[in-house]
Amino acid sequence: xxxxxxxxxxxxxxxxxxxxxxxxxxxxxxxxxxxxxxxxxxxxxxxxxxxxxxxxxxxxxxxxxxxxxxxxxxxxxxxxxxxxxxxxxxxxxxxxxxxxxxxxxxxxxxxxxxxxxxxxxxxxxxxxxxxxxxxxxxxxxxxxxxxxxxxxxxxxxxxxxxxxxxxxxxxxxxxxxxxxxxxxxxxxxxxxxxxxxxxxxxxxxxxxxxxxxxxxxxxxxxxxxxxxxxxxxxxxxxxxxxxxxxxxxxxxxxxxxxxxxxxxxxxxxxxxxxxxxxxxxxxxxxxxxxxxxxxxxxxxxxxxxxxxxxxxxxxxxxxxxxxxxxxxxxxxxxxxxxxxxx
Amino acid sequence: xxxxxxxxxxxxxxxxxxxxxxxxxxxxxxxxxxxxxxxxxxxxxxxxxxxxxxxxxxxxxxxxxxxxxxxxxxxxxxxxxxxxxxxxxxxxxxxxxxxxxxxxxxxxxxxxxxxxxxxxxxxxxxxxxxxxxxxxxxxxxxxxxxxxxxxxxxxxxxxxxxxxxxxxxxxxxxxxxxxxxxxxxxxxxxxxxxxxxxxxxxxxxxxxxxxxxxxxxxxxxxxxxxxxxxxxxxxxxxxxxxxxxxxxxxxxxxxxxxxxxxxxxxxxxxxxxxxxxxxxxxxxxxxxxxxxxxxxxxxxxxxxxxxxxxxxxxxxxxxxxxxxxx
Numbered sequence: 001x002x003x004x005x006x007x008x009x010x011x012x013x014x015x016x017x018x019x020x021x022x023x024x025x026x027x028x029x030x031x032x033x034x035x036x037x038x039x040x041x042x043x044x045x046x047x048x049x050x051x052x053x054x055x056x057x058x059x060x061x062x063x064x065x066x067x068x069x070x071x072x073x074x075x076x077x078x079x080x081x082x083x084x085x086x087x088x089x090x091x092x093x094x095x096x097x098x099x100x101x102x103x104x105x106x107x108x109x110x111x112x113x114x115x116x117x118x119x120x121x122x123x124x125x126x127x128x129x130x131x132x133x134x135x136x137x138x139x140x141x142x143x144x145x146x147x148x149x150x151x152x153x154x155x156x157x158x159x160x161x162x163x164x165x166x167x168x169x170x171x172x173x174x175x176x177x178x179x180x181x182x183x184x185x186x187x188x189x190x191x192x193x194x195x196x197x198x199x200x201x202x203x204x205x206x207x208x209x210x211x212x213x214x215x216x217x218x219x220x221x222x223x224x225x226x227x228x229x230x231x232x233x234x235x236x237x238x239x240x241x242x243x244x245x246x247x248x249x250x251x252x253x254x255x256x257x258x259x260x261x262x263x264x265x266x267x268x269x270x271x272x273x274x275x276x277x278x279x280x281x282x283x284x285x286x287x288x289x290x291x292x293x294x295x296x297x298x299x300x301x302x303x304x305x306x307x308x309x310x311x312x313x314x315x316x317x318x319x320x321x322x323x324x325x326x327x328x329x330x331x332x333x334x335x336x337x338x339x340x341x342x
Numbered sequence: 343x344x345x346x347x348x349x350x351x352x353x354x355x356x357x358x359x360x361x362x363x364x365x366x367x368x369x370x371x372x373x374x375x376x377x378x379x380x381x382x383x384x385x386x387x388x389x390x391x392x393x394x395x396x397x398x399x400x401x402x403x404x405x406x407x408x409x410x411x412x413x414x415x416x417x418x419x420x421x422x423x424x425x426x427x428x429x430x431x432x433x434x435x436x437x438x439x440x441x442x443x444x445x446x447x448x449x450x451x452x453x454x455x456x457x458x459x460x461x462x463x464x465x466x467x468x469x470x471x472x473x474x475x476x477x478x479x480x481x482x483x484x485x486x487x488x489x490x491x492x493x494x495x496x497x498x499x500x501x502x503x504x505x506x507x508x509x510x511x512x513x514x515x516x517x518x519x520x521x522x523x524x525x526x527x528x529x530x531x532x533x534x535x536x537x538x539x540x541x542x543x544x545x546x547x548x549x550x551x552x553x554x555x556x557x558x559x560x561x562x563x564x565x566x567x568x569x570x571x572x573x574x575x576x577x578x579x580x581x582x583x584x585x586x587x588x589x590x591x592x593x594x595x596x597x598x599x600x601x602x603x604x605x606x607x608x609x610x611x612x613x614x615x616x617x618x619x620x621x622x623x624x625x626x627x628x629x630x631x632x633x634x635x636x637x638x639x640x641x642x643x644x645x646x647x648x649x650x651x652x653x654x655x656x657x658x659x660x661x662x663x664x665x666x667x668x
Binding site: 032033034084092093094095096097098110111112113142143145146147148173174175176180181182 | 371372375376379397398399400401403404427428430431465466467468469470471641643644647
């Protein structure tokens with residue numbers, strides 16, 4: 001079976017525009033606290049969520065907005081939740097990291113790795129109560145260093161549970177490069193537990209869809225879990241206002257603020273020998289340089305324009321579709337904001 | 343002396359202790375190259391190198407568990423948990439191992455480590471970034487539980503915590519990380535763990551608090567003087583465990599009235615223990631029932647309701663006035 005891009009693109013675009021609207025509200029100070037966007041993950045989320053059926057469950061991480069939206073949760077409810085309104089999805093008490101929808105069997109946790117055990121439990125319950133339904137766990141590669149996720153892989157394997165573990169790998173655990181904090185390969189870990197692992201380009205929704213299709217078929221038919229390792233790029237970094245991206249996008253504004261404390265630390269009396277200090281400074285410079293050539297700056301890594309390219313064969317249909325989606329979102333945001341303005 | 347925020351003062355303590363003692367090593371998520379999400383470990387990586395400012399994987403059980411091993415073997419680890427709400431994955435390591443190894447080994451091993459974590463509400467963040475669950479740690483034998491209330495005592499207490507022979511859970515009230523500055527001496531300064539201080543003298547009533555709640559408590563004491571002509575004595579606990587009950591029970595014997603203020607939940611919270619100690623040691627001098635002004639027994643609500651959750655000057659004032667009327 002092949003994916004229908006005319007179905008997937010609207011899901012992705014709608015999610016992108018919705019999260020951009022969220023970003024604007026956050027910048028305006030209407031949404032408080034930190035904000036983890038899923039921009040850059042849309043191909044993975046759409047490739048998975050578009051194939052879910054009634055009774056399938058999702059365990060989400062701290063970036064659950066896109067998955068809920070694509071699963072069919074009313075965007076107005078999500079937005080009101082983020083705004084802290086009593087009319088929000090969860091009464092405005094949870095915020096963006098704690099989104100729940102009983103109708104969609106979707107539960108999230110801001111704690112990294114927590115989606116593993118939750119999805120494994122959903123899968124066990126699915127097997128017992130509604131055979132043929134499955135569970136999805138969404139998490140980042142940083143979560144693969146949490147013990148609870150390893151325990152989940154083991155249990156899902158040994159009991160052949162219908163769960164698909166979806167690892168959205170952007171290579172960064174906040175400011176720590178995952179390669180510097182993770183031993184071995186993630187797929188090898190899954191193999192070690194007897195769970196088949198599939199590597200996929202998470203920026204390409206067709207590829208994700210196809211890989212997920214087989215994994216879901218396998219889970220529904222009693223074949224057990226699959227580990228899907230999807231590479232992606234978080235276009236806004238770990239969270240909004242991410243320092244590394246800010247520095248690179250606005251060097252004149254940001255670098256002086258960083259340079260002074262760096263120099264002070266470097267020159268501070270006592271501490272490591274000069275050689276080690278130079279190495280440390282070089283490392284920081286290296287990270288800055290790497291960010292300059294950061295994949296987050298490269299539009300080729302953005303899954304939304306990538307899929308759009310393929311739909312340019314019918315520009316009229318495409319533009320009509322985009323107009324409709326953008327128009328709907330403007331209304332949703334206006335309606336939610338209408339409630340908060342004094 | 344330089345005027346510093348609490349973040350800068352904590353950074354000074356870490357910088358100086360690392361210069362003083364090669365065994366002091368900081369570890370945690372984003373504490374090295376980045377300098378920590380709140381910048382408390384800023385510059386340590388550049389000054390002391392990657393062997394003493396360790397960027398760990400995202401796994402709290404591993405961070406604390408490894409710090410226990412390091413401490414037993416002879417290092418002085420200072421582990422950072424990025425937010426206290428992430429500490430529960432490490433709770434097994436803290437409660438089952440760090441807290442018990444001295445007792446279990448009959449003193450053959452001790453665990454000289456510090457677990458630092460930003461905690462408490464007031465920054466309009468989500469629940470794991472806002473909670474006050476110090477009671478779990480104060481309840482656990484074998485742990486010390488320290489909560490500073492300002493830049494100067496934060497620095498002096500962190501130095502003591504690092505030098506302490508036993509595990510210290512050090513909760514930093516993040517809402518006052520940068521809220522105000524204090525003079526902090528460049529030269530070494532330590533404060534004894536397990537000792538409270540009198541933040542304001544008075545004879546009519548005793549207000550007992552700690553951490554970020556010291557600010558509304560002190561503000562309420564000022565208003566009681568201005569508006570009611572009442573002199574409240576304010577005790578800053580600084581350490582919850584071991585609890586310095588001599589200072590506040592002595593104060594209550596003088597004033598006969600006590601109000602306890604904390605943002606942790608009410609039931610089985612620190613206030614319950616403090617009230618019991620007052621009953622045990624100062625009951626016969628009490629003129630009024632002891633009052634508690636606390637967070638409610640709910641998960642810290644997000645955003646719009648956060649301020650309603652937190653004790654504020656008005657709540658402290660009304661409890662104090664009820665106590666004074668009784």
